[in-house]
Each structure stands twice: as structure tokens, then as C-alpha cells.
Amino acid sequence: MSNDALLVLDKVCKSFGSVQVIDEATVEVHAGKVSVLLGENGAGKSTLIKMIAGVHEPDAGRILMDGNAVKIPNTKASEALGIATIHQELNLVPSMTIAENITLGRVPRKFGIINRRAMRQIAREAMDKLGLNLDVNTPVGELGLAQQQLVEIAKALSLDARVLILDEPTAALTKAEIAHLFSVVNTLKAQGVGMVFISHHLDEIAEIGDFVNVLRDGKFIATVLADTEENELVRPTLMQPACWP
Ligand SMILES: Nc1ncnc2c1ncn2[C@@H]1O[C@H](COP(=O)(O)OP(=O)(O)O)[C@@H](O)[C@H]1O
Ligand SMILES: [Mg+2]
Missing domain, CATH: 3.40.50.300 (P-loop containing nucleotide triphosphate hydrolases)
Incomplete structure (x- = not known):
């Protein structure tokens, strides 16, 4: 080995x-x-x-x-x-936006309130790394399978996998x-x-x-x-x- x-x-x-x-x-x-x-x-x-x-x-x-x-x-x-895993069955929440999915479980807050601007910023940076040009306010359920997969990969990247x-x-x-x-x-x-x-x-x-x-x-x-x-x-x-x- x-x-x-x-x-x-x-x-x-x-x-x-x-x-x-x-x-x-x-x-x-x-x-x-x-x-x-x-x-x-x-x-x-x-x-x-x-x-x-x-x-x-x-x-x-x-x-x-x-x-x-x-x-x-x-x-x-x-x-x-x-380690980030993209399973055969995707793991995104369809009703949530791209930004919400990417920051799920670690939503940035300011004075206890969800900081949507920071959330969109994190998501945009992750999408930019992949050269993906999608509006991060789009609900994931509106995307095709390939795009959803790429959003999952973007999420993995934003977690520094x-x-x-x-x-x-x-x-x-x-x-x-x-x-x-x-x-x-x-x-x-x-x-x-x-x-x-x-x-x-x-x-x-x-x-x-x-x-x-x-x-x-x-x-x-x-x-x-x-x-x-x-x-x-x-x-x-x-x-x-x-x-x-
Ligand atoms: N949770 C489980 N309980 C019982 N058997 C399982 C479970 N997961 C997979 N198997 C069985 O293990 C074998 C390998 O499955 P899997 O790893 O999904 O194969 P592959 O991904 O190569 O198609 C199959 O026979 C499957 O039925
Ligand atoms: Mg399999």
C-alpha cells in the first residue's frame, strides 16, 4: 500500500x-x-x-x-x-432554494437572525468554483437532475471536502x-x-x-x-x- x-x-x-x-x-x-x-x-x-x-x-x-x-x-x-458523498439517490430538499440547500445545517446568522445575504454569498462562491451560472434563489425542485447533482457537488465544495x-x-x-x-x-x-x-x-x-x-x-x-x-x-x-x- x-x-x-x-x-x-x-x-x-x-x-x-x-x-x-x-x-x-x-x-x-x-x-x-x-x-x-x-x-x-x-x-x-x-x-x-x-x-x-x-x-x-x-x-x-x-x-x-x-x-x-x-x-x-x-x-x-x-x-x-x-468526505462528501453524492449518493445514487440525491439528498437535496426540493422545496428549498439552491442557497438554502448548500448551507443546510450551517445557516449563517447575525444577531440570531438568518443572514440571507451571507447564505447567498456562500452558495454563489461554491457555484462559481464549478463555473455554474444558476440563480441561487431557484428552488432545487425546479432544476433538472444533472443540475441538482452539480448543486450537490457545489455543496460538497463549500464544505471543503x-x-x-x-x-x-x-x-x-x-x-x-x-x-x-x-x-x-x-x-x-x-x-x-x-x-x-x-x-x-x-x-x-x-x-x-x-x-x-x-x-x-x-x-x-x-x-x-x-x-x-x-x-x-x-x-x-x-x-x-x-x-x-
Ligand atoms: N441494507 C442492505 N441489507 C441487505 N442487503 C443489502 C443492503 N444493501 C445492499 N444489499 C445487498 O448487497 C448487494 C450489493 O448491493 P450494492 O452495494 O447496492 O451493489 P451495487 O451498488 O454494486 O449495485 C446486493 O445483493 C444487495 O441486495
Ligand atoms: Mg449501487
Whole structure:
């Protein structure tokens, strides 16, 4: 294991009842790099990242942040470590504005009164970092899915996340929206954010991935560089061809 990783899942295991979903999986997240998780539906990708997000605790194995073993019993603990997770199911409040969503749980106050100007300022700065030109007074429910995802990423940035986890973020996006998301990912790479990106599309992996962690039935088959030949990735020893759409 290299020791300059921001975050390491070290041989983590997770069972639900008698079913072992994750069996000694190891994933590293590095500053300014994208670690892809690749695997068919049900392989355990979401379960794995939920151990970093504070949704599930591993039954065995360790989680290391900056080389130190940490416990992540809940989402607050995950956020406190500088980890932000964009789940497959988005977590914004549709009736609230972009600014309210971005500052949710840490609304700036002045003399006990909500400081809406400061709130909009925080939101605008976060949106600017991503080159997003949306009115922060817009209710999130009026945005399309891709824009909502970007608002979630903006929220993560305004919390100074060092690790950003994206669980199948491209699944419901158009080609143009994916291109925009990838430019955001590249901006974040340049800012030194370490990312975990779950996907099953080989072309996407080649475009933005640095490392690919191949997962099958909760077991790690291999970690390879993202520029590995496609036929190498789908080789039966790495993946079952059945998982390709
Ligand atoms: N909370 C849970 N309780 C019981 N089984 C679960 C739970 N979450 C996931 N699983 C099971 O674990 C396996 C892996 O699921 P998941 O991590 O969602 O896979 P992926 O994200 O790779 O599609 C599946 O068989 C799923 O049914
Ligand atoms: Mg999943």
C-alpha cells in the first residue's frame, strides 16, 4: 500500500445477515486522482462507499484517513473528516432554494437572525468554483437532475471536502450533461480533491479515471490503471462480460 493516500479502505468486509456482500476489499483515494469502482449491478459498489459515507460500518478491516485509522459511525463523522458523498439517490430538499440547500445545517446568522445575504454569498462562491451560472434563489425542485447533482457537488465544495464520492453520477444524464460533469471533475482534480467514481461505462473510465478497482461479488479482482486496454478490463479473469450493457 502506498502511504500518500488520502483515504484507504483496507481489507474491509461487510455482511448483511448471513450474506457477505464485501469480502476484504481494498481501495485507495489519492489527492487529485479519480479512483473508479467498476462492477456489475449488485457487486457491492454502493455498500462499499457507504462505509466511507458513514451509512454502514465495516465488520472487519480498517479505514485510514491520512494514514490514521478512523471510525465513521455516521454521516456527520464522514463530513467532519472532509468526505462528501453524492449518493445514487440525491439528498437535496426540493422545496428549498439552491442557497438554502448548500448551507443546510450551517445557516449563517447575525444577531440570531438568518443572514440571507451571507447564505447567498456562500452558495454563489461554491457555484462559481464549478463555473455554474444558476440563480441561487431557484428552488432545487425546479432544476433538472444533472443540475441538482452539480448543486450537490457545489455543496460538497463549500464544505471543503477533500474526498468526493460519486455513486453512478452519469446514469441519468445526457451526453452534454456528462461532458459538463467531467469538466467539473477535472476542475476538482486540479484543486487536489480525491474522488471515487462509480461507473460501468468503459469510455467514461478511460476519459476521467486514474485507477480502476474491479469488483465482482464483493471481492476485489484487481486495481489497474485507467488506461488499461478495454479487452484487458473485460477479460474473464477481471470481469464477467455479462456485466456490460
Ligand atoms: N441494507 C442492505 N441489507 C441487505 N442487503 C443489502 C443492503 N444493501 C445492499 N444489499 C445487498 O448487497 C448487494 C450489493 O448491493 P450494492 O452495494 O447496492 O451493489 P451495487 O451498488 O454494486 O449495485 C446486493 O445483493 C444487495 O441486495
Ligand atoms: Mg449501487
